Amino acid sequence: MTRAATLAEIAREAGVSAPTVSKVLNGRADVAQATRERVEELLRRHGYRRRRGTQSSPLLELVFHELESVWAMEVIRGVENVAREEGLSIVLSESSGRLTPGQSWVDGVLARRPTGVLLVLSGLDRSQQEQLAGRDIPFVVIDPAGDPGQGVPAVGTTNWDGGLAATRHLLDLGHRRIGLIGGPSRMMCSRARADGYRAALDMAGIAYDPELVRDGDFHHEAGRRVGLELLGLPERPTAVFAGNDLQALGLYEAARELGLRIPEDLSVVGFDDLPLARWVGPPLTTVRQPLTEMAEVATRMVIDLARGTRPGTLRVDLATSLVQRSSTAPPQTPSRTVDGESPRL
C-alpha cells in the first residue's frame, strides 16, 4: 500500500480532494472542522501512516503542564544538552496546568512537523496519540504523572525506592514518629513515594498512623501549611519526609515560625535534589532524582524513534539516591521532650 494510493483512497471515501487530506495531515488551519474530523477518523480507521522519511523539522517539542517550578529548569537543561549536540531546536509549551495538552497544541505540532515530542508530567489521549502516530512523530513521556499506558515510551525515576530510602534513613537515625507530606494523589510519583514510606515503616514494624500523613501539591506554600498542621499535633513527629524539596523548604519555614530547630528538634528529608537543596540553611538531606539525566535519556530515545531505531526498552526508570546533608539527626530524647517531662541533658 503506497502513500499516494492511501491518500487518494481516503480522499475518495471522505468525499474531499487529496490536497484536503494532505492539509489535515499537515495540521493546516484552513479545513472546516467537520471535514477535518471526518478525515482524521478515516486516517485512524485505515491505520494511515505517513511514509517514513517525510521531511521533519529539526525541532523537538517539549511540553510541561506547568513552568512554575525550578524543577522544570533541570529538565530543560537535559533536553537542551542533547538537542544542541544533534542540531535540534526546542519548542517549549506549557499546557496551563492541564495534564493533557489541548487540541490547539496538537494542531501546532502537526503544522511544525517536529522530529519528536517530549511530554513532562503530561500524557496524550488516545486520539492525540493516533494523530502523532499517523504523521510518524514519535513521543516520549518524562516522569509520567499517570499511567502512560501500554507501549508508551517513558523515562521515570525509582520513586518507590526513593520514598523507602528517605524513610529508612530516618528510621536508622532512631526516629519512630515520622510524618509524610505527600504530593497530589492523582500523580503516580506521589503515590509511589508514599508507598515507599509506608513499606519502610512496615518493614521496621512501626504501625502506619494516618494522622501523620497529609497531601500537599509539591509547592512551597503547601509544605508550610501542612507542616504547621503536623508540627501542631499534640504529639508531633520528630521527623518528616516532605515529598519534594519545595515542600521541605515550606516545612523549614513552618519550623522557624514555631521556633523549632532543624535538625535538633525536627529532621527533614526532601525529594528531587534541586540546586537550592545545597544552598538552604541547614543544607537539605534529600533523595536525588536525576532530572537532567532523565531528560537526556528521553531526548535520545525520541531521536532514536524518529530515526526508526527501536530502543531496547521503551520504559526506563533511573535510580534515585539519598544525599545526606545537615537537616537530619537522631531525635533528641524522643517524644518525651514534647511533654516537657524530660530535662535537657
Added chain:
Amino acid sequence: MTRAATLAEIAREAGVSAPTVSKVLNGRADVAQATRERVEELLRRHGYRRRRGTQSSPLLELVFHELESVWAMEVIRGVENVAREEGLSIVLSESSGRLTPGQSWVDGVLARRPTGVLLVLSGLDRSQQEQLAGRDIPFVVIDPAGDPGQGVPAVGTTNWDGGLAATRHLLDLGHRRIGLIGGPSRMMCSRARADGYRAALDMAGIAYDPELVRDGDFHHEAGRRVGLELLGLPERPTAVFAGNDLQALGLYEAARELGLRIPEDLSVVGFDDLPLARWVGPPLTTVRQPLTEMAEVATRMVIDLARGTRPGTLRVDLATSLVQRSSTAPPQTPSRTVDGESPRL
C-alpha cells in the same frame, strides 16, 4: 523598488540565479559558503528588506547565554504568558555561555522565519542584526549584558537604582563597613549595581574601600568563595551587598562555615528576588528585579514590531524595589566585637 526586481538585481550582480538568492534569504543549508557570503554582502550593501507581510511562522525565538540559573525560568514564564495569549510557540536556545549566538543559530532562525527574536543577556553582532533586518525579523534584548547599541530595542531594569537602594538600606541600619560582591565586570548590570553601591557610600560621606569590593560571577559558589575572603578580613564588613540572590546564598554558606549568624553578625542583601529568596533561612532581604514582567514587556514589544507597530519607546527599564525580609539588622556594637574588646550586653 519591488522585491522581485531587487532579488533579480542581486542575483545578477552575484552571478547566481534568483532561487539561489531566495535560498540564502531563507537560511537554507544547500548553498555553498562562498556564494552565501557574496549574496549576504550584496543584500547588506543594497539594504535589501523582505517585503513586509511575507509569511512568518507563529514562533518566537528565545535565546539565553546560559540556562544554569533559576533566573532563566522567571524569564521563560514571562515570555510564555504573552506567547500563549498570542498563539505563538517558543523556540528555546542556549548560546553555550557566549554572549553572542553563533552563525548556526542564525541559520536556524532564518530557516524557521519566526515572528520575532528575544535575546537574554546576549547581543547580536552587526552582521547578524543585518541578516535579521533583511528578513524583517524584529528582535528585542532582555536585560542587555553589554551596551546593545543605538536603536536596538531592549528591556532592562534600574540596576543602578537597585544598587543604591540596597546600600542605602544597610547605611540606614547603621552599617559603615559594607562589602560588595559584584557580578562579572563585562556585564552592564553588574557595573550599574556596583556604581549604585558606590554612589550611596559617597552620598553618605563614607570612603570607598576597594578591599571590601570583589568580583563574582553571579553563581552560588562565587558567593561562598568571595564571601569567605571578605569575612576573613582582619576588620570584616558588618554587611554585604551580594550582587544577586545566588551569591547571597553562597555568602550565607560562608557565614555558616565561620559560625557567623545572619543578621546578628552579618547583614546580607541580594538582588533579583528569585522565589527561593523567600524560602531560605533567614528569608533574604533583596532588590526585586521584575524579571517576569520584563520578559512580558519585551515579548509584547517584539510582537508589536513584527506587526509593523513602532512602540513609543525602544528602551524600557522597569523599576526595581527593595524587599525587606530578615537577613538585615543594625550592626551589633560595630567592629569592636571583632577584637573581642567589647563584652556582650
